[in-house]
Amino acid sequence: xxxxxxxxxxxxxxxxxxxxxxxxxxxxxxxxxxxxxxxxxxxxxxxxxxxxxxxxxxxxxxxxxxxxxxxxxxxxxxxxxxxxxxxxxxxxxxxxxxxxxxxxxxxxxxxxxxxxxxxxxxxxxxxxxxxxxxxxxxxxxxxxxxxxxxxxxxxxxxxxxxxxxxxxxxxxxxxxx
Numbered sequence: 001x002x003x004x005x006x007x008x009x010x011x012x013x014x015x016x017x018x019x020x021x022x023x024x025x026x027x028x029x030x031x032x033x034x035x036x037x038x039x040x041x042x043x044x045x046x047x048x049x050x051x052x053x054x055x056x057x058x059x060x061x062x063x064x065x066x067x068x069x070x071x072x073x074x075x076x077x078x079x080x081x082x083x084x085x086x087x088x089x090x091x092x093x094x095x096x097x098x099x100x101x102x103x104x105x106x107x108x109x110x111x112x113x114x115x116x117x118x119x120x121x122x123x124x125x126x127x128x129x130x131x132x133x134x135x136x137x138x139x140x141x142x143x144x145x146x147x148x149x150x151x152x153x154x155x156x157x158x159x160x161x162x163x164x165x166x167x168x169x170x171x172x173x174x175x176x177x
Contacts, residue, residue: 106132
């Protein structure tokens with residue numbers, strides 16, 4: 001085992017845990033919205049909560065599979081740099097979209113009003129308003145973790161391309177250094 005492999009495992013576990021938190025926040029927000037809308041006999045949803053749940057599920061499944069497959073199999077293709085770099089790049093781009101969509105829709109929905117103003121009319125609306133910024137922050141944290149890990153993979157791949165026989169089709173687990 002080496003430091004890069006431990007960094008990989010730590011990052012993927014942390015990203016999976018954070019994804020669970022995002023699912024929780026999105027479900028909480030959706031439940032509060034359903035409570036408000038059922039009072040006025042309407043249905044609807046916030047697109048940012050659906051996006052957050054979808055991307056969190058993709059990230060959670062991907063992270064767990066990448067870790068589990070790497071533990072049980074040596075040199076499986078999901079551990080190759082040529083697979084991890086593009087896949088995790090797609091995932092961190094999706095996390096940027098979750099954070100940006102959440103902030104954009106939060107600003108549109110609440111029109112820059114402080115969350116305390118919604119407590120008088122609808123306490124559930126205040127909770128929805130208060131969930132917008134934590135959800136966006138958590139999404140950007142997941143983006144940062146995945147981006148830094150992907151960037152380190154790119155650096156490792158290019159730095160070792162001259163000294164290592166095939167860095168693109170190798171796993172971090174089996175690297176000497």
